[in-house]
Amino acid sequence: MSGKQKRFLGTPLSIEIAKTIREGQERGGEINVEPVLLSRIDVDEENPRRTGFSPGNMADPETVIGDNANLRLIWEGLQSLAASINSVGVQQPIKIYRHGDRFRVAFGERRFLASLMAGKSTIPAWILQEKPRYLRNIQYIENMQREDLSAWERILNIQAIIREYAASGAGDMTVAVLTEISGMSKSRASHYLSIVNGHEEVRELIRTGAINNIEKGGYLSRIKDDTLRRKAIKLLKEGKDIKAVDSVLQKKPPQSDNSVAGRTKLGRPRTRVNLGQTANTGLLKKIMTGIAVEGLNLPDSGSPAWKDLEAVAGHWKNFLAALERELKQGRPE
Numbered sequence: 001m002s003g004k005q006k007r008f009l010g011t012p013l014s015i016e017i018a019k020t021i022r023e024g025q026e027r028g029g030e031i032n033v034e035p036v037l038l039s040r041i042d043v044d045e046e047n048p049r050r051t052g053f054s055p056g057n058m059a060d061p062e063t064v065i066g067d068n069a070n071l072r073l074i075w076e077g078l079q080s081l082a083a084s085i086n087s088v089g090v091q092q093p094i095k096i097y098r099h100g101d102r103f104r105v106a107f108g109e110r111r112f113l114a115s116l117m118a119g120k121s122t123i124p125a126w127i128l129q130e131k132p133r134y135l136r137n138i139q140y141i142e143n144m145q146r147e148d149l150s151a152w153e154r155i156l157n158i159q160a161i162i163r164e165y166a167a168s169g170a171g172d173m174t175v176a177v178l179t180e181i182s183g184m185s186k187s188r189a190s191h192y193l194s195i196v197n198g199h200e201e202v203r204e205l206i207r208t209g210a211i212n213n214i215e216k217g218g219y220l221s222r223i224k225d226d227t228l229r230r231k232a233i234k235l236l237k238e239g240k241d242i243k244a245v246d247s248v249l250q251k252k253p254p255q256s257d258n259s260v261a262g263r264t265k266l267g268r269p270r271t272r273v274n275l276g277q278t279a280n281t282g283l284l285k286k287i288m289t290g291i292a293v294e295g296l297n298l299p300d301s302g303s304p305a306w307k308d309l310e311a312v313a314g315h316w317k318n319f320l321a322a323l324e325r326e327l328k329q330g331r332p333e
Contacts, residue, residue, distance in 0.1 A: 033093050035122040036103060038115060041096060044104045046160060053078070053113055070150060070209070081110060082117035090115060090124055097128040104131075151214055152207045158192045191218025198222070199229065216242060223249075275320075281312045288315060293322045
């Protein structure tokens with residue numbers, strides 16, 4: 001595993017998931033490796049790493065592939081793996097779990113399908129007596145170590161984790177929870193959840209490969225306005241990065257004086273004007289000494305009090321109050 005992948009996966013898996021993995025590795029008496037008839041094994045339809053193929057549709061792969069370039073690559077990979085199995089056999093057992101009187105693939109779907117293509121009748125398998133708890137999380141950990149995962153396959157992994165988490169009754173998936181159980185960073189977890197919970201348009205772009213970057217998918221999913229989102233999609237397809245797109249979306253058209261003056265504002269009407277702040281006591285001195293207000297006592301022009309911000313602030317407050325009183329009493333404005 002590369003250093004980059006290690007940083008992505010991280011180390012802090014949830015206690016329960018880590019315990020499940022450890023128990024699965026240590027219970028030698030409950031997990032056996034033996035050849036199993038391929039005819040007794042089914043693919044796990046809910047595995048987020050599903051190839052899309054199964055024993056029932058492999059006879060007519062073109063019906064499954066259609067115009068999906070990714071499925072064609074998967075099919076070609078299965079053919080290559082089948083040739084290898086014909087030559088040297090299955091080098092690593094798959095893992096299956098009991099499902100009624102049959103088995104389902106927990107890990108190793110490609111080896112299972114390629115063995116069928118190679119005309120084998122059995123496959124070496126680790127047999128788990130029951131479906132592992134937190135199977136989707138464990139599959140996620142194994143799947144994310146693969147470099148050939150597409151952005152859409154990664155989304156499917158996250159969706160499966162969310163469904164499994166919800167089924168456990170633990171509540172809604174959050175960024176904090178996803179970070180804990182997967183080991184990914186909070187920012188990446190945020191991108192994934194934004195995509196899963198966001199607009200279907202963005203997920204479709206990722207599914208078809210038009211958007212193949214999780215960060216871009218998360219950014220688009222957080223744009224609620226349809227018009228702005230489609231504008232952002234167009235800019236990203238043209239090669240703009242997120243920073244450049246965001247700059248374009250945030251840019252507001254210039255407004256004429258008439259449009260500003262005639263604009264209807266929402267919310268409560270303004271009841272007062274903020275006179276702002278200044279550290280220039282000379283400015284306040286000029287204003288207060290330039291307007292004669294009856295009953296207002298100000299320091300002499302050369303007094304050091306004019307350099308004391310606290311003192312000047314007090315005089316300013318008194319000045320405004322006195323001036324307001326005069327205006328109310330009929331002083332001409």
